[in-house]
Amino acid sequence: MSSRVVVKLENVTKRFGDVVAVNNISFEVYRGELFSLLGPSGCGKTTTLRIIAGLEQPDEGRVYIEGVDVTKMPARERKACLVFQEYAVFPHMSVYENIAFGLKVKKLPKAEIDKKVKEVAEILELSSYLNYKGGRLGLSEQQRVAIARCLVVEPKLLLLDEPLTLVDAKVRERMRRELKRIQRELETTMIYVTHDQLEALMLSDRVAVMRSGRIVQMGTPEEIYDNPKDLFVATFVGSPTMNLVEGVLELEENKLVLKTPSYKYILSKEVESNIIQSLLGSEVVVGFRPEDAEVRNDGVLEGTVKLIEIVEDRKILHIKINEDEVRVFVDLLAPFTEGQKVKIRINPLKLHIFEKKTGRKLLKGVVSG
Amino acid sequence: MTFLELQKISKTIGNKVILHEIDFKVGKGEIVAIIGPPGSGKTTLLKIISGLLAPTSGRIYLEGKDITNTPPHERGFSMVFEIPPVYPDRTGYENIAFPLRLKKLNEDEIRKRVLAVADLLGIRHILDRKPSTYSGGEYQRVALARALVTEPRLLLLDEPFRNLDAKIREAMVSWFKDLHKKIGVTIIYSTHDPLEGMTMGDKILVLLKGIQKQFGSASELLARPTDLDVDEFISIPALNILKGYIDECNESGVKLSFKNAMLKIPKKLLKCERGQEVFVAFRPHDVKIDTGESVGVFKGHIININYTGRNQLVSLETDDTIIRAVVGKDVKLKIGSTVSIIPSIENLRLYDANTKKLLE
Numbered sequence: 001m002s003s004r005v006v007v008k009l010e011n012v013t014k015r016f017g018d019v020v021a022v023n024n025i026s027f028e029v030y031r032g033e034l035f036s037l038l039g040p041s042g043c044g045k046t047t048t049l050r051i052i053a054g055l056e057q058p059d060e061g062r063v064y065i066e067g068v069d070v071t072k073m074p075a076r077e078r079k080a081c082l083v084f085q086e087y088a089v090f091p092h093m094s095v096y097e098n099i100a101f102g103l104k105v106k107k108l109p110k111a112e113i114d115k116k117v118k119e120v121a122e123i124l125e126l127s128s129y130l131n132y133k134g135g136r137l138g139l140s141e142q143q144r145v146a147i148a149r150c151l152v153v154e155p156k157l158l159l160l161d162e163p164l165t166l167v168d169a170k171v172r173e174r175m176r177r178e179l180k181r182i183q184r185e186l187e188t189t190m191i192y193v194t195h196d197q198l199e200a201l202m203l204s205d206r207v208a209v210m211r212s213g214r215i216v217q218m219g220t221p222e223e224i225y226d227n228p229k230d231l232f233v234a235t236f237v238g239s240p241t242m243n244l245v246e247g248v249l250e251l252e253e254n255k256l257v258l259k260t261p262s263y264k265y266i267l268s269k270e271v272e273s274n275i276i277q278s279l280l281g282s283e284v285v286v287g288f289r290p291e292d293a294e295v296r297n298d299g300v301l302e303g304t305v306k307l308i309e310i311v312e313d314r315k316i317l318h319i320k321i322n323e324d325e326v327r328v329f330v331d332l333l334a335p336f337t338e339g340q341k342v343k344i345r346i347n348p349l350k351l352h353i354f355e356k357k358t359g360r361k362l363l364k365g366v367v368s369g
Numbered sequence: 370m371t372f373l374e375l376q377k378i379s380k381t382i383g384n385k386v387i388l389h390e391i392d393f394k395v396g397k398g399e400i401v402a403i404i405g406p407p408g409s410g411k412t413t414l415l416k417i418i419s420g421l422l423a424p425t426s427g428r429i430y431l432e433g434k435d436i437t438n439t440p441p442h443e444r445g446f447s448m449v450f451e452i453p454p455v456y457p458d459r460t461g462y463e464n465i466a467f468p469l470r471l472k473k474l475n476e477d478e479i480r481k482r483v484l485a486v487a488d489l490l491g492i493r494h495i496l497d498r499k500p501s502t503y504s505g506g507e508y509q510r511v512a513l514a515r516a517l518v519t520e521p522r523l524l525l526l527d528e529p530f531r532n533l534d535a536k537i538r539e540a541m542v543s544w545f546k547d548l549h550k551k552i553g554v555t556i557i558y559s560t561h562d563p564l565e566g567m568t569m570g571d572k573i574l575v576l577l578k579g580i581q582k583q584f585g586s587a588s589e590l591l592a593r594p595t596d597l598d599v600d601e602f603i604s605i606p607a608l609n610i611l612k613g614y615i616d617e618c619n620e621s622g623v624k625l626s627f628k629n630a631m632l633k634i635p636k637k638l639l640k641c642e643r644g645q646e647v648f649v650a651f652r653p654h655d656v657k658i659d660t661g662e663s664v665g666v667f668k669g670h671i672i673n674i675n676y677t678g679r680n681q682l683v684s685l686e687t688d689d690t691i692i693r694a695v696v697g698k699d700v701k702l703k704i705g706s707t708v709s710i711i712p713s714i715e716n717l718r719l720y721d722a723n724t725k726k727l728l729e
Binding site: 174 | 406407408504505534535536537539540542543546547561562563564565567568587588591592602605606607652654655672673675676677678679682684693695698704
């Protein structure tokens, strides 16, 4: 095993009664990497993390940390530190004592403890809180104390289970930026569990998307977002969700057309027929992200604005086209009104075509770059 | 037409001011979003409107009638809390029917109403099931159904989407806006998430530390935050704030000086002084960066990059501060490299450094 590998899971399965929580999964996490397990509630991500921590025993498969088979090793011997969703900060101890706790247990000299605590507090912006009692802290500070307590013992591996779920939107946004920076500066290997796709994209070097106990796709955030392998990943990752239209693909006068039972969509005016030939006539789901379509006068699809939302710096028009509804971004100050008729054009390079029956990705882009 | 009006509602507990002179009007069928961080007084305000708490001073009017001292059950409002108390031992049907049973409606009427609201909310399939089998979204809908089944005049929702997974939450927000169009009930709801609040609300009340900082539509808030605290709170990712001085201000615009930079903006201010200390604020979306040798206003080096799918959020360290920029994901950037930073001069705002008030 390469020394780059810090954690390795080999065909790990875990059952709870009749439920297969983790179903034969394997992956490797490299040194200094932030690796995320992303998926909806009940996908097995937390169980996977608990297996790595040693809090659960797998029914099948092996777990290695730094090349050592730890499958049967008790949690406390694994040298991994775990941060939970509900942080266990000692309320009657000061922040300083909370952070120093793990070092005192190890019986380090006082001066060394002091130096390490202060260093970590600096990184996590807790220096001004060191004398506060744990119980007086807000959620965001408690959060950071919980992480500091782990970081200070310099674990080989830091495991985080949805640590930002309970903090408010503003703090969460800041913590996403900070965690990424801290992780890179300290070169800590982290495994991060989250249901929040944006969090996974913003923090991770690599992401494993999980569903029903299995890893559906693994890759860099860019790969996951730009090239989802199936409909599940395509719709779970990305906000607003990718637009989907079902139908049968056909070519008409070199235009790519998606036929639904009652309508016909012109998806693209020019198509390289050789890349699309094998798909013609089959039932597909065509997907495109809201940012890959635009409202313009020479658009090929016409619809009516049903709803306008504000998302960060942009407006999203919910446009009803026949019986489908698609979302498209426009400028924040663009003067659209509900009920207005608009035309949209989809970037043909950014069309994702999925097989309807299996959800499997068949093709991305209908003209070559 | 004004449906509900709050007039200078204040609440103090002991010496602590929880709410200070909250004052706004709600039109019939509108959604008002109360946005603020935890501890800003959102829940207290909702409880005062519902009648569960009495204000220390101020009045509440419903269609012109003073209801300040009207007990909660006579107001005809429904309130759903952050963690709605759905009874675990009862089916969906019984949970939704519960408030109607309290009103002693006859069984036929109850059945008719429960089914109608279940259809409206798309939860007919869970009527026979108990809450332990619900998904997060279903659970929330049952709570909502129970609040709606009494046909309340006003619906009060305290952080209704807080405990939902991000993806379910996104779907719930759109679904809820759609539902609201069908039923048209007047809603006041709270959230700690400014983006969610601005998506949901026809009007938004920015509540910071118990103070009503601003009340208006999302477009109004974004285009013209009246003070720096509002601008800072509603901006996600975090707002860029730089301290600077006014060098010159006249008909043609304002010249600003920073530690190591100058910036001229074509904005005519009504009132300004030379040497006045100001905060210059601009959102990360309103910054361009240039990797070439162009003449940017600021120079900075990249200390962090967060990929967001659509874009990348870049943190840049300048001489005296950190500036965040949202840039397209096709731009190739490297941590440590130096770039020029160009804020969009049309989209930056000036605030007086002492009062934090918007300079116009």
